[in-house]
Amino acid sequence: MTEERNRSNWAGNLRYAASEVYEPESIDELRQVVAQEGSLRALGTRHSFNRIADTEHAQVSVRRLGGEPVIDADARTATVPAGARYGDLAIALEEQGWALAALASLPHISVAGAIATGTHGSGDRTGSLASSVAGLELVTADGSLLALRRGDPDFVGAVVSLGALGVTTSVTLDIEPSYEVEQHVIEGIPWAHVLNDLTGVTFAAHSVSLFTTWRDAETIDQGWFKRRPDRDDSLPRDHFGGSPAEGERHPLPGISPENCTQQLGVPGRWLDRLPHFRLDFTPSNGQELQSEYLVPREHAVDAIRALQGLAHRIAPLLQVCEVRTVAADDLWLSPAYGCDVVGLHFTWEQRQTEVEGLLSTIERELEPFAFRPHWGKLFMVGDVSARYPRAADFAELRRRLDPARKFDNAFLDAHLPR
Ligand SMILES: Cc1cc2nc3c(=O)[nH]c(=O)nc-3n(C[C@H](O)[C@H](O)[C@H](O)COP(=O)(O)OP(=O)(O)OC[C@H]3O[C@@H](n4cnc5c(N)ncnc54)[C@H](O)[C@@H]3O)c2cc1C
Structure with missing residues (x-):
């Protein structure tokens, strides 16, 4: 058992209340820890921005279990x-x-x-x-x-x-x-083009991210198109009304792109292009907060328009906003359960009180669009069970696998009560 106090998450916006973290080195050791502890939470690499992984009791990490794929x-x-x-x-x-x-x-x-x-x-x-x-x-x-x-x-x-x-x-x-991927950054795509033909833009490559700071009402700052040459058509010659970036870019305007994965359409390994940031760049504590709301695709354009109406309030607290898409799945608590979704992601300045005040407003505006908040990021809405058609089945599964509530915590009590 490792005993550490005052441990923080990656962003440093919260200190875990847990007094101990176990790091077992074998499955048997892990089984003993789980059996003996009355209350504990699993901990990953601490990248969540909220208290989903926290508890006042013990945490357990499996990072020392080891093994090869x-x-x-x-x-x-x-x-x-x-x-x-x-x-x-x-x-x-x-x-x-x-x-x-x-x-x-x-x-x-x-x-x-x-x-x-x-x-x-x-x-x-x-x-x-x-x-x-x-x-x-x-x-x-x-x-x-x-x-x-x-x-x-x-x-x-x-x-x-x-x-x-x-x-x-x-x-x-x-x-x-x-497979190989080419990464193309296109600047200045008009919002009008995106909102008239969102699918035409997001379907244009294997992976598409649209970055905006909301400071320019007419255009988005950057579109990142991660194209699979073995599958995807070439990008359209009109570049959706924008222009190809003339050099490498960071999603945040004015920041050096040295930590970003290679761009300018140079083909390369999937693992060196799909993430925006390079693995060999070790991120320090990020001076940022994140939130994300996933809305069914049919509501995406209206949801983006609602955010446009808040742009003057969002921009001063924002580093960058990213619009992405995720295909539907059948996993009960997945934000993409049952429908294709569009993710409206915000990387905020680390001004948590002001950000949380604004999140309440954003959530009110997005309420008509059946949003589901990202489980690992900041959000204000309380019980989200009604947003997940299989929440009652999940509660039943919890009762069956964890009748003594060993893995419950305050986050689950607030957002997904049994
Ligand atoms: C810079 C940055 C970029 C990000 N980019 C993206 C992105 O592109 N897309 C996106 O969707 N999200 C993104 N996120 C959010 C991130 O992916 C999630 O918060 C994710 O859960 C973090 O994983 P983690 O290993 O740090 O888990 P933690 O934050 O440590 O834990 C998250 C949850 O996983 C559970 N858990 C961890 N390990 C186990 C285990 N062994 N068994 C059971 N449960 C376990 C915990 O109990 C907790 O509920 C980003 C976060 C940061 C900081």
Whole structure:
């Protein structure tokens, strides 16, 4: 057991209340920890911005469990340690000629932590990282091991788990043969073009991110188009009414692009292009906060228009806003459950009180559009159960796997009460 006090999350906007963090080095040791503790929460790489991973009792990290990815070429899956970081996993897969369909913007997050919150990249034809999960193993409240595979009745409830069902030890992910990606940044795309033909823009490449600071009412600052030459058509000659960037860019205007993945349409390995930021750049505590609201695709244009009406209030607190897309899945607590969604993401200045005040306003404006907040980012809305048609089934699964409420915490009590 490691005892550490005053530990913070990555952004440094919160200190965990947990007095202890266990870092077991074997599954047996982990099973003992889980069986003996009355209350605990699993901890990943600490990249969430809210108290989802926190507790006043103990936390447990699986980062020391170790192990190498085990590839099943026939099944096209890789079974990986749950504490692995996506960036390290991607290197190991690439060395053997394999790839993942999606990565988040930052490769430093753990597999278990990312899938537990429904973390996603971008792409009209690409689901969240959790949608690539074909199986997982977890230690449940009584210390026993549970293996679930796609097709098992509880599987769809247990992938985006919020850490509420147990401690995941390994995850089996869908893989595909390695592929190349070209990254094109286009500047100054008119909002009018985007809002008239959102799908025409977001469908144009394997992964598309639209960045705006909301300081220019007429155009978005940058569109990042991550194109698969083996599948995607060339980008349209009119560049959606914008212009190709003449050099490398950082999503935040005026910041050096040295930490960003390679652009200018140069083809390269999927793992070096899908994230926005390079794995070999070690991010320090980010002077930022993040929020994201995912809305069903049919409401996306109206939701963006609602944000445009708040631009004068958003811009002073904002570093950058990113619009992305995620394909529908069937995972009960996934923000993309049952429908294709558009993510409206905000990277904020680290002024939490002011940001939280504005989040309440943003949530009021987005309420007609059936938003679901990203589980790992800041949001103000309380109980979100009504936004998830299978929330009652998830509550039943929790009662069955964790009858003594070992994995409950204040975050779950507030946002997903049993
Ligand atoms: C700079 C930055 C960029 C980001 N980019 C994106 C992005 O592109 N797309 C996106 O969707 N999100 C993004 N996020 C959010 C991030 O992906 C999520 O917050 C994610 O959950 C972080 O994973 P983690 O390993 O740090 O988990 P933590 O924050 O440590 O924990 C998150 C949840 O996972 C659970 N958990 C962790 N490990 C286990 C385990 N072994 N078993 C069971 N449950 C477990 C915890 O209990 C908790 O509920 C970003 C965050 C940052 C800081």
